[in-house]
Amino acid sequence: MKINAILLGMSALLAGCAVVPESIVQQPMTAKPQPVSTVQPNNGAIYQANAYRPLFEDRRARLIGDVITIAISEKTSAGKAASSSGSKTGSINSSIPTIFGLPFKTLQGMSVAASSSGKNADSDVLSATNNFTSTLTVTVVDVLSNGNLVVSGEKQVALDKGVEYIRFSGVVNPDTIQSGNVVSSTQVADARIEYRTNSRIDKAAAMAWMARFFMNVLPF
Numbered sequence: 001m002k003i004n005a006i007l008l009g010m011s012a013l014l015a016g017c018a019v020v021p022e023s024i025v026q027q028p029m030t031a032k033p034q035p036v037s038t039v040q041p042n043n044g045a046i047y048q049a050n051a052y053r054p055l056f057e058d059r060r061a062r063l064i065g066d067v068i069t070i071a072i073s074e075k076t077s078a079g080k081a082a083s084s085s086g087s088k089t090g091s092i093n094s095s096i097p098t099i100f101g102l103p104f105k106t107l108q109g110m111s112v113a114a115s116s117s118g119k120n121a122d123s124d125v126l127s128a129t130n131n132f133t134s135t136l137t138v139t140v141v142d143v144l145s146n147g148n149l150v151v152s153g154e155k156q157v158a159l160d161k162g163v164e165y166i167r168f169s170g171v172v173n174p175d176t177i178q179s180g181n182v183v184s185s186t187q188v189a190d191a192r193i194e195y196r197t198n199s200r201i202d203k204a205a206a207m208a209w210m211a212r213f214f215m216n217v218l219p220f
Helices: 002-016 200-204 209-217
Strands: 067-095 111-143 149-159 162-172 182-184 189-197
Touching (some): 111 189
Antiparallel strands (some): 149 162
C-alpha cells in the first residue's frame, strides 16, 4: 500500500510539473508616461515654453507611454525539395583453359562468372506555411536617440480552459505610423510576435522536467 501511494504521488507530481514554453518577448509589456513637472517657471512673457501647446498638434505617438496599434499580418511560406541517386555495377568472368598434358583434365574448360549491382535513391520534400492576422495595441516603452520608438504590449483573453495571450515587441519608425496611430507589423524592426496559451493542451505539449532529465541521461 505504501509503495502504491508513493507511486501515485510521484505520478501526480510529474503531471503537475509540466513546463510552459518561455516567452520570446524579453522586455516590459508596458510603460507609464514620464511625470510632468508641477512647477511651471514663469519667464515674464506672454509665450510660456513649458505651457505651450500647438493649435494643430500632431497626435502621432512619440513619447514613452503613448499607444500604437499594430496591425499584425504575417504570412510566411517556405519549401525545399532535394533528391539524390547512385548506382554501382560490377562483373567478373574467369575460365580454366584447356591445355593438353596437364593433370585434372576434368576441370579444364570450366568457367566462372559473377556479377553484382547496387542502387540507392533518396528524395526529400519539405514545406511550411504560416498565417497570422490580428490587431494589438502596444505601448511605447522607450525612445531611441534617433527618434525610433521601442514598443511592447500584450493582450490576454480568458477562456473556459485557460488563457490565450498575444505578445508583441519591436522598433517602430515614426514615419511609418499611419492615421490613428496604426502601424503594420511588416514595417516593425526586430519584431517578435507570440501567440501562446496556458491551457491543458499547451501544457501537454511540454515535457515535464523530470522526464526531460531521464531522457538526457538514459543511453537509448
